[in-house]
Amino acid sequence: MGPLVLNTRPETDSADLVAALDARGYRHLSAPMLHISFPARQNPLDISHYQGLIFTSANGVRAFIGLSSERTLPALCVGDATARMCQEAGFNSVHSANGDIHDLATLIRQKVMASDGPLFHPAARKTAGDLGAMLRDDGYEIDRQTVYEAIASDELPEDVLTAIRRHHIDAVLFFSPRTAETFVKLVQSYKLEGDLDRVNAICLSPAVQSKISDLTWHRTHVASQPTQEYLLSLLGSVVTACRT
Template identity: 60%
Template sequence: MGPLILNTRPEADSQELETTLLQRGYRLLSAPMLRIEFPQNPDQLDLADVQALIFTSANGVRAFTRQCDDRRYPALCVGDATARTAQQAGFTDIRSANGDIHDLARLIKDQIDPTNGALFHPAARKVAGDLGSLLRDGNFDIRRQTMYDAVPSDCLPNEVVSAISAHHIDAVLFFSPRTAESFVKLIERHKLQKDLVGTRAICLSSAVQDRLSVLTWLKTEVAKHPTQEYLLSALENAFA
């Protein structure tokens, strides 16, 4: 049997990931650390004079497409997973930064003329970085609108608690600082801090790793580039 992996990513983002893990021989448990919620009565979208859309997550694509049927806008995506979601939603002009928010800012500076109009950013209530500040010196008009919320989970599934207590989980995957923060709080709530000493933490970025530093791990691995493909490479390296 392969190593037992705990996936903490939200359910909507996990189908492709979990299929890949199973194909590579890993066993899986799932404990989404964030629950994505869309407003029941969303605000009207302000798309006047918008030249392109900014998607910093697949959930941004989902939020936008719940409220707007127009797919003619160029979709500026933080990474390939978000770009694939945009493609599945019907967008045709899709540009992927294949990285993090800093890579996305560079893509926008390189490919977008700020004089052609505003950039509309469907965002979560809490965002991981300040894209506006990264683009401030380029005179871009970033029109950010809160369109969904990522709510931290308030419990761990019983089977996950049992597996951690029994030291059965070989590695945990973390894709964002907020999922890491939620995980730490739940580990402390369940008093499982001493039960991760034989477990590996696989982190998308150093910012994710920082949120997990209060826990004692067998080892931590950080993806060389903030993409799912590189995170899976870090997972493989953890067992080398």
Template identity: 85%
Template sequence: MTETQMGPLVLNTRPETDSAELLAALDTRGYRHLSAPMLAISFPAPEKPFDISPYQALIFTSANGVRAFDQLSRDRTLPALCVGDATARMCREMGFANVLSANGDIHDLATLIRQKIDPASGPLFHPAARKTAGDLGGMLRVDGFTIDRQTVYEAIACDTLPQNVIDALHRHHIDAVLFFSPRTAETFVKLVHSYKLEGALAGVDAICLSPAVQSRISDLTWHRTHVASQPTQEYLLSLLGSVVTACRT
């Protein structure tokens, strides 16, 4: 959609690798959208062959972790325990048959692992970014789990905003901004200060995946900030619909 079409205008801040499903959902719901990815995802080539044999299961806290694992190994025999449904769908697309979703955040994933995995049966492999939200290994260590967390991709903070996004903010055309991670939110705040766009957000609603995400944008002046009742894209989009409807009635 283009900015000149009718309908609420939403700013997507997710990395490009994670945006296709979200943008399709926005199109289906009749939103216009602009994108300003706050993180660029890089998948370095593996330095050596990966041996999956020591592990009893895989842990995925993002779809990018699944994409990175695909470069490490073609083995799909181990169970894949995923933080949410989008990550679980990516696992199934990559050929995993035994996939479980916590349908939530890392606390829900830790609970799922405790319920489904016996720590005495061996370690778990967690392919992740260098910086992650929360310490999943620390949560599970007290229960006797051994988590081998390895950095398999980089999420690099962007240092610019697209010109069309800057123009739309200056003109107060954007109705809502979507935030899916604390680091994405932090990067957005830095860029707002860098471009001196603080005053452009007074009429904008911030739609956040979790309280942790909301806390990272709290020093900006928004029309309102909102948190999804569950940390999933489905609930975030439902919240967006409620906010936009309320603003237009």
């Protein structure tokens, strides 16, 4: 049997990941640490005075295309997966950073001028990092509006609890600081801290890794680039090394 991997991503973001795990022969369980809600909006979005759009997640794209038919403004995206969603939605001009909010800030500086007007950032209420603060000294005005909610999970599925307690899980995948933080809180609430010492934590970035440092793992690992492809490549290296 293939290694057993725990996916902590929200369901809305997991389709490509699950397909990739299946293609690589992994067994997998899911414990979404965030549940995505797209609340109804009373008034349509008015984005006529913005020079471009900022997307820090695929869910931001999903929310935006349900609220506006605008596809001509430049879309400045945190990474390739978000950029692909923009392209599939019909945006004319799509630019992708390397998967990190700091890279996105650099991309914005390169692609648009602060003097050309404000940028619209459809996002969740809580985000990883503050783009507005990062770019304020450069003169950029970023209007971040909440268009969806990422609600932290308050429980672990029974099959996941059983697998952790029986030490069946080989690796846990973490894609964001908030999912990692939520996982830690749930592990502590279920008193599972002693059941992860044989498990590898596979993290998208150092910021994600920092959120799981309170738990005792077999090892924690960080992808060399903050993309799903690099994370899966790292996963393959880790589980191969553990089984040889």
